Amino acid sequence: MTTTLALQLAIAGLSVGSIYALVALAIVIPFKASGVLNFGQGEIVTFGAYAALVLTQLALPYPIVLACVVALGAVGGIAIERVLIRPIVKAPEFTLVIATFAIGLLIKGAISVRFGDSPNTIDGPFGGEPIVAAGLRFNPTSLWIFGCTLLVTFAVIAFFRHTRLGKAMRAVSVSPEAAKLMGIRVDRVYRWSWAISTAIGALAGLLVAPLIGINPEIGQLILRGLLGAVIGGFTSIPGAVVGGLAVGLIETFSGVLIGSAFKNLVPFVLLMLLLVFRPYGLFGAADVQRV
């Protein structure tokens, strides 16, 4: 493999990896705050993509579409949290896994009924003409996705470090009881953790649409996002982003190195191996339980 090819592959890997990183981020935030892993997050991405499609067809300019999609994602998350998650947030983990999975299928079902299964697409903000620099080709859409991912990552990290709400979320994730005693409104923390997560998910849908097209099956990429989160250890924000990018790189390189037929197996085999040998990820800390 030549250096140019390797670099070119790395660029491609990082651009799909950015999407996985956003999904992993969206999965980790409410998990940290409330211990709920949203298995329906993939369909939030699908929702974002279709929202972008509808708004683009209204001939709205890209920045407005972007703002609307993010806002719609946040509103959707608040609604899901309030109506479906809050009544069962104290239920056993089984209930939460199945409920979030079902929410995803509900969204997917509604989208299939409304839009059918036929594929659609929207354009990226900068057209499709690749930029050539130093003998490497850069797809402007990919660069845009990568840039957005970095921006969102730093914004989320800054949010958890410096804002009141972010600090409250960290406190709740350590101990909801203690946080409540300190006057933190735990319900509000849960609500906003969902809003942020689904806003990021919807943004991922808008960003990925020009690359892979829009169809009801987009939600499938949650599996790569989950793998990214597992690599990152489920509780670490930078870990989730690095994990997502790593999944993109692994997928792209394994496609070239072992052939396209079995490249789809690689992420799942890796997932199983990680769960068995390093269930708390490469960055996370083991969760010791006393009995």
Added chain:
Amino acid sequence: MSEPRRPLGTAIGAVAVVALALVASTLGSYPVYLLSLAMINVIAAIGLNLLTGNSGQISLCHSSFMAIGAYGSTLLTAKLGMPFWTAIPAGALLAAAMGAALGAPASRLRGIYLALATLGFLQIVQILIEEFADLTGGVRGLSVPKASLAGARLSDYARFLIVLGCCALAIWTARNLLASRVGRELDAVRLSAPASQALGVSLQRVRLTAFALSAAYAGVAGGLQAIVVGFIDPVEFGVSSALRQITFIVVGGMGSVAGSVIGAGVLSALPEALRPVKEYSDIIYTAILLLFLIFLPHGLVTLWQRGVRGRDAALPARSGAPS
């Protein structure tokens, strides 16, 4: 605490089997086909309920074990010329072996980690079916050789009787299993892992046994589905069928054979009832699942038990949720 053995229950069961066989003999081939599918769902639900309802392990890949049973038995028939009555048990054994193979590492995982591992397993099985297209037909699917006995093709009604027999056997074995030491161990592991370990029950062994047993039931269900439907493809065994099987046991009642039968029975009738609004059936299915999770998490069985035994009756077999 398993369901106590009730001779009355066995008698009622025997009467129900005979009654079903008689009623079905008067029906046309389509209702008989639907009844067969409903009973196949019951068999699959019983297996999943042993794993999730009794041993307390979440599984998002029950449909993969059905796939292993279906593809295993079909290929044994098509490539090696085995008759269905040896191919289906062989497929079930293969599914059980795969269940044990997944159970060995998975029994160390709980909660979301187990959910992820089983989801990963489902994807691996799907990809293998799609990629080994020479053998499995890939995404285009595989038609199943017509089941025959002593050179004669089985009629729809004969296939129905086979499914009915297997379903009765599945109910009977599961009830006895739950009333035995194995059943008590499954419940004990769910209710308190540390307490069962302190009593000398090996978590690893019990959880692995649960995986293998549940996979065996799914394997039988898959093999039967192949001969009843006559065609198998990977979509049939994807995530949405895994979730449908979870819906069966949530709606029926966790950790109870009666719950599996009621849940799978009621929900198998649903697609027919929803025929006029076919495109909404996925939405309605998942909405029912969500409503039950929120409002009646222990399933329909508890309604009946409340009515019969009064509200005060504790439900030890169903307390202690899976994780």
